[in-house]
Amino acid sequence: MDLIAETIAAIRPLDETAMRAARDRHDRLTKPRGSLGALEELGVRLSGVAGACPPPLPAPAAVAVFAGDHGVHAQGVTPWPQEVTAQMVQNFLAGGAVVNAFARQAGAEVTVVDVGVATELPPAPGLLVRKVANGTADITQGPAMTADEARRAVEVGIEVARDLVAAGNRCLITGDMGIANTTPSAALIAAFTGRSVEGVTGYGTGIDDITHARKIKVVHTALARARTELPGHDGSDGADPRVASAEPLAVLAQIGGLEHAAIAGFILGAAAQGVPVLLDGVIAGAAALVAAALARGARDYCVAGHRSAEPGHAAALWFLELRPLIDLEMRLGEGTGAVLALPIVSSAVRVLHEVATFDSAGVADKDAASPDGT
Ligand SMILES: O=C(O)c1ccc[n+]([C@@H]2O[C@H](COP(=O)([O-])O)[C@@H](O)[C@H]2O)c1
Numbered sequence: 001m002d003l004i005a006e007t008i009a010a011i012r013p014l015d016e017t018a019m020r021a022a023r024d025r026h027d028r029l030t031k032p033r034g035s036l037g038a039l040e041e042l043g044v045r046l047s048g049v050a051g052a053c054p055p056p057l058p059a060p061a062a063v064a065v066f067a068g069d070h071g072v073h074a075q076g077v078t079p080w081p082q083e084v085t086a087q088m089v090q091n092f093l094a095g096g097a098v099v100n101a102f103a104r105q106a107g108a109e110v111t112v113v114d115v116g117v118a119t120e121l122p123p124a125p126g127l128l129v130r131k132v133a134n135g136t137a138d139i140t141q142g143p144a145m146t147a148d149e150a151r152r153a154v155e156v157g158i159e160v161a162r163d164l165v166a167a168g169n170r171c172l173i174t175g176d177m178g179i180a181n182t183t184p185s186a187a188l189i190a191a192f193t194g195r196s197v198e199g200v201t202g203y204g205t206g207i208d209d210i211t212h213a214r215k216i217k218v219v220h221t222a223l224a225r226a227r228t229e230l231p232g233h234d235g236s237d238g239a240d241p242r243v244a245s246a247e248p249l250a251v252l253a254q255i256g257g258l259e260h261a262a263i264a265g266f267i268l269g270a271a272a273q274g275v276p277v278l279l280d281g282v283i284a285g286a287a288a289l290v291a292a293a294l295a296r297g298a299r300d301y302c303v304a305g306h307r308s309a310e311p312g313h314a315a316a317l318w319f320l321e322l323r324p325l326i327d328l329e330m331r332l333g334e335g336t337g338a339v340l341a342l343p344i345v346s347s348a349v350r351v352l353h354e355v356a357t358f359d360s361a362g363v364a365d366k367d368a369a370s371p372d373g374t
């Protein structure tokens with residue numbers, strides 16, 4: 001079996017016994033039942049992920065920033081020069097980016113993975129050079145990657161997840177860097193969710209209305225071109241989630257990015273090892289759609305760190321039925337929204353470890369069964 005198939009086969013359903021134990025424990029802790037809202041369900045799900053209640057704290061935690069470039073940059077979908085991808089990689093390595101500041105605050109380690117930056121990067125501590133290609137091809141003109149490149153990039157993500165867990169990490173966090181990558185993100189999200197291109201294509205790093213209109217056309221063109229190359233297409237340029245879910249790797253190769261592929265693998269790798277994966281913004285959302293189409297169970301291991309301002313992100317989270325922990329209208333990427341949510345995940349777990357029960361604290365529980373069982 002190849003690495004992707006092996007990884008998918010290793011993903012187990014959430015442990016129902018541990019989840020029942022977590023629900024039961026929540027109901028005995030010194031708080032009105034349900035008063036921690038969505039944090040309670042998060043603690044329950046993390047128990048299911050770990051197969052234990054309480055689950056381990058999400059520490060140490062590691063953020064992997066997958067970097068890649070995009071041929072579609074040539075279509076004028078972003079005002080930023082492509083070289084900014086490589087320049088920001090150097091900034092991550094020097095510890096000067098927002099994700100570094102947030103990671104220091106949250107106590108997470110940052111690793112940068114070059115899975116497809118267009119230029120050669122000098123070796124540096126904290127940089128994993130796993131370059132599959134020097135960027136993708138322009139998705140309006142042809143497939144972003146070959147089928148082999150897409151598979152190799154997914155495998156890179158699986159291997160990075162495996163190595164980070166082997167190093168002792170108990171929570172993996174997605175990050176991305178790639179000028180123009182909100183364009184393939186929109187294409188993937190339209191393809192996998194069936195939402196309209198107009199509904200999922202946003203302003204990325206911050207573009208004007210003319211560029212936004214062009215970006216929408218570019219996404220339509222890419223989808224229409226891709227669909228003529230995919231099995232089961234009906235000749236329209238509308239997205240058809242049936243096609244995407246049947247052939248996720250083929251769709252990824254047609255309209256995705258190398259960092260999307262690697263993040264999809266990273267999610268599969270985390271799930272296969274029973275470790276939660278904290279998702280960042282729209283790029284991670286698009287990648288999670290690919291991972292969930294490859295292995296529906298992978299979705300259960302994902303925690304949506306935040307909701308990005310990019311509209312396609314809300315569509316991806318809706319499709320995956322994931323509720324974001326934070327909504328601060330951020331749209332930076334790098335893993336920033338996910339790292340910011342790490343203390344919330346830790347708190348959800350700490351409740352199950354540390355909060356006293358009504359019994360142990362001698363607090364009266366209005367819902368407790370009376371001694372005669374009534
Ligand atoms: O995470 C997000 O939701 C997000 C939203 C908008 C932009 N970004 C980041 O900005 C870059 C892509 O933006 P753009 O406009 O060049 O497509 C890329 O490096 C992403 O990490 C990230």
Ligand SMILES: Cc1cc2nc[nH]c2cc1C
Nearest residue numbers: 080084177205332333334
């Ligand atoms: C400066 C800059 C920083 C980023 N971080 C993630 N995407 C980015 C895009 C730009 C342009």
